[in-house]
Amino acid sequence: MSKPRRPAAGPVSHGPGPGARPGDGRAAFSAANSNTRILGPRSFVLPTPAARQAADAGAAPANLGLNSERQRHAMVQRLRAQGITDERVLAAMMAVPRHVFVDQGLASRAYDDAALPIGYGQTISQPWVVAHMIEAMVRGRTPQKVLEIGAGCGYQAAVLAQFIPVVHAVERVRGLYELASKHLKSLALPGRVHLSYGDGMAGLARHAPFEGIVVAAAGVKIPEVLFDQLAVGARLIAPEGSTHQRLMLIERTGPESWQRTELESVRFVPLRPGTQA
Template identity: 40%
Template sequence: MARNYIDNYREKGARKKLVEELAKKGIEDEHVLAAIGKVPRHYFFDETFWNQAYKDIAFPIGEGQTISQPYTVAYQTQLLHIRKNDKVLEIGTGSGYQTCILLELGAKVYTIERQEKLYEQTRRVLPHIGYKKANFFLGDGSIGIAVHAPYDKIIVTAGAPTVPDVLLRQLKIGGIIVIPVGDEKSQKMITVLKVGENDYEKVELDTFRFVPLVGDKAW
């Protein structure tokens, strides 16, 4: 019991330091920073690597995928301007860490993963650590989840060659999609605001490197 208490105290301290580091790197949204400070990122790691959990780095999670760098998670989330009860489609569940951040912000999350092992893992892990409200789907995220559209926000957590039209069609008017677009080595973060049924405003931002988005409308 004593060791568990010490570990819990240590993890909270590590999360606080991570939040301070992200603020220094330019993350300004206090709600996003608060969510980062609440989600226990070490639960997404094998216990052997818990000492890596609150470093601002990406880390392998198997199946050729990674848990994203906290800065990247915060950066994308900040661009979404999440409001409570926003209906959000997440393309690429991965570890489930980004999913938890969205849930902490009060979003209604629909998340899709193509790797069955990761899909099963996140369905099991997230409710275990207290995040029970996500809607999990197994399938090709590049085509979205049309049956539950339209969405207020869409976040894509893998690099795409273009912004898939099928995802734009699943946005509400006034909705935002955040997606890294480029080649398989580096991508520019793109935000697209849907201002009309067939009218969009696109902004190109910083350079990142994501694992590739694989699917019918991607690589």
């Protein structure tokens, strides 16, 4: 039986209908597991020197020949054109070398706006999805401690860690947990990213409350336990649904109240309980 205080029982605001780009009055279809692209007017804005320096300092030597700073720059230009406006998010996307997090054989596609396989039936989400979810969670505030459910290969946690002091990330697949650990160590990020192997559907109560929660897999319903681990005034963003999924933004407005906003149609891998060795 559902708790009477679950956000679905509170006010619901529906975003625009499916089928178009963010910012033009229609909702964008974003797919975490497809090659869907959201296109818009191109804008050519140079990244800051600090962002370029961070990108070069953080990049591991693997795949470097195929994936240059120029490609990251082009990715950030594309994100701007697709409606991402938060400069913190854009700088973070510029700073993290995405090619480090993909298989060597996919290095030439690392900066495409596409989800790519990372093994174990999982994917690294397309850059627009990563940037959009983070921007929605942090808009108007700078969280000091956030939780990511579904760390995968560690890419989104690395992006979050560029401007959030403490990032907790949970991964249920042992092989991916070990892969993410290796990637984060290569970028000298373990001090800011605290990676746990465990059941993400249970959250991470021992470190709660969190000032933001991002869930990178879709459950039929968002686990209620995560609502209680959200600080008052903080936001949770997660896909919800099975065949038809919607991105949901949950804001905790009081000790016993939440507001639920429905965003774009999306497609994510399923959120599963327990762990996988």
